[in-house]
Each structure stands twice: as C-alpha cells, then as structure tokens.
Amino acid sequence: MIRKLLASFTIVASMAAATPSFAQDNTVNVLYAGSLVNLMERSVGPAFEKSTGLQFRGYAAGSNKIANEIKGKLRRGDVFISASPKVNQSLMGAENGDHVSWYVNFAESPLMIGYNPKSKFAADFKTKRWEQVLQEPGIRIGRTDPKLDPKGAFTVEMMTKAAELYHQPDLVEKTLGDAENPAQVLPEETLVGRLQSGQLDAGFFYSTETSDLKIPAFQPAPELAAKASYTLTILSDAPNNAGAARFVDFLLSEQGRALLKQHGVDVIKPVVTGNGQAVPPSVQAVIDAAQ
Known part of the structure; x- marks a missing residue:
C-alpha cells in the first residue's frame, strides 16, 4: 500500500514539475x-x-x-x-x-499631437496653430515621462525646438511646465484611454496610435519632426x-x-x-x- 502511494506521489510530482516547462515552451x-x-x-x-x-x-x-x-x-x-x-x-x-x-x-512612427474631438478646445485646433491651443487656459495635456519613455523625451525635445522656431522662449514652461509635471505625465499604456474617455483634451502620440484608434491629429512642421x-x-x-x-x-x-x-x-x-x-x-x- 505504501509503495503504491509513493508511486502515485512520484507520478503526480513529475506531472506537476513538467507542467510549468510545457507552459513555458508554449508561451x-x-x-x-x-x-x-x-x-x-x-x-x-x-x-x-x-x-x-x-x-x-x-x-x-x-x-x-x-x-x-x-x-x-x-x-x-x-x-x-x-x-x-x-x-x-x-x-x-x-x-x-x-x-x-x-x-x-x-x-x-512619427510623433503627433492628438486631441479629443469632443473637447471644448477641438474647434480651436482647426483654426489656430497647435502650440497656441496648447497654451490656452484650462486645457488638459497628456504626455509620458521623459525619463521612462522615449516618447516623453521626444515631446520635450519637440517643444524646445518649437520655442525656438516660433520665437517663444517661454513656450515649454507655458505648455509643459516641469519636465515631470505630475498634472501631465502619465504611463504610456494609459495615455490613449485617458484621451478617449475625456480626461484629457490633447496629448502627444505616435502615428500608430492616432491612425489605429482614429484620433484626430496633426504632425508639426518638418523642422520639429520626431519619431519612434x-x-x-x-x-x-x-x-x-x-x-x-x-x-x-x-x-x-x-x-x-x-x-x-x-x-x-x-x-x-x-x-x-x-x-x-x-x-x-x-x-x-x-x-x-x-x-
């Protein structure tokens, strides 16, 4: 009886040991x-x-x-x-x-500025230059952490170039605030969802995100180009x-x-x-x- 129990235990143990290996090989x-x-x-x-x-x-x-x-x-x-x-x-x-x-x-995938079509700022994006809209009072902007994500670093780089191109020395401060501004910086995997749900008015996204999810967007001037x-x-x-x-x-x-x-x-x-x-x-x- 004891031998049978030991044999059964050995078989079960062997199966249990084999299962993770199979799962690993299959995943x-x-x-x-x-x-x-x-x-x-x-x-x-x-x-x-x-x-x-x-x-x-x-x-x-x-x-x-x-x-x-x-x-x-x-x-x-x-x-x-x-x-x-x-x-x-x-x-x-x-x-x-x-x-x-x-x-x-x-x-x-080029970096784009995308916006929520239901946002109260949506109409402004169609009639004004994008960096002007991003400076309007109350607009909620989303971006990623420049230390944790290349897109976040590209965003800061693009805005810094825009400040020079449009002769607006304080543009980065007015639109982004600090590099790690907690009011704007969000995990990359949640950024699109925040925009679609109306928690954000605009944000910085790659073309694969805006094209894939039908987010209204525009690409900045060629001088400001950045891409994944x-x-x-x-x-x-x-x-x-x-x-x-x-x-x-x-x-x-x-x-x-x-x-x-x-x-x-x-x-x-x-x-x-x-x-x-x-x-x-x-x-x-x-x-x-x-x-």
Whole structure:
C-alpha cells in the first residue's frame, strides 16, 4: 500500500514539475513599448497564436521603464520591442548586464499631437496653430515621462525646438511646465484611454496610435519632426529562445509587416545592430527576405 502511494506521489510530482516547462515552451513573453498596445494585443498577438499555435503574453510600458526592470531583474521576457535604439544600447555590454547582444530596427512612427474631438478646445485646433491651443487656459495635456519613455523625451525635445522656431522662449514652461509635471505625465499604456474617455483634451502620440484608434491629429512642421524608431531583440536570458525566434520571424514576415502597416506603422527594411552572429538563423533568413 505504501509503495503504491509513493508511486502515485512520484507520478503526480513529475506531472506537476513538467507542467510549468510545457507552459513555458508554449508561451512567448513579449515586453513592448506602450504605444503598441492595440497593435500587439488585438492584432499581432492573436495572429501569431493562430499562425503558430503558441501563446502570446504581452507586457506594455515605457521602453526605458522596461529596460530598467530588466536590468534590475524585476522582469524577464523573451522578446523586447523598444521605441528607441538607445534603450537597447543601455542593455548591451558587460557593464549593462549583457541583456542584449543585437537588435533589429524594423519600423518607425512619427510623433503627433492628438486631441479629443469632443473637447471644448477641438474647434480651436482647426483654426489656430497647435502650440497656441496648447497654451490656452484650462486645457488638459497628456504626455509620458521623459525619463521612462522615449516618447516623453521626444515631446520635450519637440517643444524646445518649437520655442525656438516660433520665437517663444517661454513656450515649454507655458505648455509643459516641469519636465515631470505630475498634472501631465502619465504611463504610456494609459495615455490613449485617458484621451478617449475625456480626461484629457490633447496629448502627444505616435502615428500608430492616432491612425489605429482614429484620433484626430496633426504632425508639426518638418523642422520639429520626431519619431519612434521601433527595434526588437531576443533577450540574452530569454526563457523560451525557440518561441522568441518564432515570434520575431512572424513579426518580420510578410504577414507581420502587413499588420504593422494596417496599424499606421511605417515599415522599413530591417537592419541589424550589434553581434549579427548571435541572430538566430531563422530570423536572419526573414531579415534577408525583407531586403
């Protein structure tokens, strides 16, 4: 009787031990820039699952925030998609933990000023220059933290250039206040929702967000241009390397690139930076096919 119980216990224990491994092999954890929430969760993720039979699990936040969590060993993932190459570089090299050895630039998205069509300031955006509307009393502006998200840094950079272009030395102070103004700075993954719900009148968004969600928006003068440069990589300590490679293969494939275009992302020829020898053969083959 005791032997039977021990045997049963051993079988159950073995099954329990095997379950996480199977779940891990079947799941791909993708850490991605918060501006891609709608694209990843409603389009790329489901399409990837249908195409491969693997499970997509996404986590969205500001690119710098994700990088800080990776470096601090607070979060692990298989694939990392950033909105700026500089973020990847902060994870490269022994001094940065060797979390990234290569990355691929694969898409771009210009920075836009979007507004809520039901806002009381909506009509002004159609008749006045955008920086004039952003200075009107009572307008609620949303943006991301320049320390945690490239979009936030691009916003401050754009407004600083606008101050010079339009000869308004106090423009940044009047529109943004402090760089980390708590009345404006919000998590990237919540910014669109705040605008759509009427909590904000206007905000700074990438074209993929405004195009994808039909947010009225306009692009500033060419002299003020700023844009996300999306990159992707397989993290060096990815728990599921094989699954990560399949996700990258899918995203860079003809089907994946078509989905990106549908969501307002400007697709570019993929370019590898870093240790090209570390790029999985299947990923390299897809990159070569996209040239």
